[in-house]
Amino acid sequence: MPTAIAVTSADMALPAQDERTLPAVVLQDLDRQPLDQSLAAMQTLVDQHGHLIVLCSRAAPAAVARRLHIVRSLLESDRIAVFRPALPPLGLAVLARQLRQLASCDLGPGVLASAGRLLTHYLHAGAVLNSVTRLDHVPVGLRTHAKSWVPGSQFGVIAHPEPRLVRIGPEATLPGPEFGSWMLVARGQLQTDWITTALAPAWNVLGLREAPLPAESARWWGTGRLTEFCTYLPDLSVLYQLVTSVRRHTCHWCGIDVIGDRCVFCCATPPVHENPAPAG
Template sequence: MADIPSTGHVGEVRAQRFAMRGEGIGERSSAFVAFARQQVDAGRKVVALYPAWRSEDAERAINFARGSMRTDHVAGIAVDLSPLALSLIADQLAYLAPYLPPGMVAALCDELPRHLLAGAWLKTVSGLSTIPTSMRQHMGSFAPSVSFLAYCAPTARVGRLRPADVSRTLPFRPVQPVQLLCSTPDPSITGVFDDNLPQAIQPVATRTLPVQPLGPVYWGTSRYVEFVALSAHPQALAYAAGAIRASYCSWCGEPMSGRPCPFCSADSPRTGAGVRTPQTSRPPVPESAPRPQRRPSPGPAQGPAEGPAEGPAPGRRRAGPVPSDPPSDGTPPPPGGRGAADGRPTPPTADRPEGAPFTGRALWPGTPRTYSR
């Protein structure tokens, strides 16, 4: 819900855009309200993304749609990302929407930015207000040879561009192979960017896209090169979706990973109701995955046995299957007590500076694939 055109990186799948243009708020929000009414009447729910730094018109349009239809099937999600990153996230969510319930789509609005490296090279930060900056950085903007690298995902921070430290100071490295998207209003100023950031990220492909109309508004200057680095691995989106741990809302029943619920605003999950993958869509166990083995039950205390174990002693009842040994490579077991044969990937931790490789992970059959033209 902003003037943020599609990047086209997810092929023909694109989220519906509403530029919010017009003389008054009624004219600016009429197209979205008509779209929301059509979707709700068809039995669907709407997840509306809008930039947190340009939110007034979008919030009023969402509230008007909810109030006029007297429904909680329209959820508004504020995303604090640059225009290029927000455009990519919106199309990725549109690609995943047929595979996931609306509550999980809303939860991915916070999860997907954790798998991106997004930001911009800036000649000056004197007009930057969307990312915190220091007085020293503002004063450094007046020096002719100083430039900056500002990141908005997965964390928001600004630092001076020092060529020797670019690779070491990256806040995140997407899982290989990496694709790099970039855009700029002035192609003549990309020399410093081209000499430093691509060498640190090592992308397999780089795409130059048209400039986003709201890019100068977000970065506070027209002398910038905006970029997004993402994993081009075919299981990247499925892994991000599998990293969410959600529970059902106690009021509307939608999965939610945070509070309050994005649809009905309820602040409590249903007791003991975690979101689980249906039995019909459980991922298959790969042939290379270790399978749990039963330990032989110990016999009576009579010293070491001279032959292989024959099972429990007569007259004794087995208490139940004994859990298998942990993997021999030292990998800790996944949370919740599930063994490796469960086939689900372990979610990434928030403090990990680099994405984990996908080798050996079993995911849902028919998982969505990321690709570019």
């Protein structure tokens, strides 16, 4: 069985992008179920799939993240990876789907888990907000805070890869991807057409799709009056080429193949070998 890709709520499991996209494992209500139930479910997944990669939003309840780490610790398993990148919820859902696409390929679990860190660099995730007074994930100046009290104000915000914020107006613009990508839009309680009529054309997106707004988005952005968006690479062949073009190495601690400088399963980094002092 291929490596399992898990999310912590059903609305983070986006519909399949193609016929090869594997279904997501949904770890629903982790913070509400008995611990022994969580342990049994995780052990079954590991037994069935060999390895499990869990993507958990930083906006998820603290009890969910705590339960994940407790279960991993009690099972004493280095075959469970908990990945919590600094992405808004919709961006994390997109990343989870990309890993579900790649899980159908001939990639080892360590490479697949490491691919999550690589692919975040190709996501542009943001939102249109009616207020930035409770926005904690993007730096907001005092003047912008003051403008957010003006009735009818809307703000375009990029949270990843580089935080940016503008007040929406005729000349408003945000830096976008320098490569062809698709855009996913999730509408909340804010009515806006700026994303589809201004931002998407400015970014030369190749296509646009819509999805329900994740429940955790309001907590992440500090308001329920928002519309969230994320650009991404949809094609499996492109994703596979990106991942396989990176040099692999074997984790010195758990022995699996990985890419990048950190094993997502055991969290080990390559050992530092100091150069011997010259003979004097």
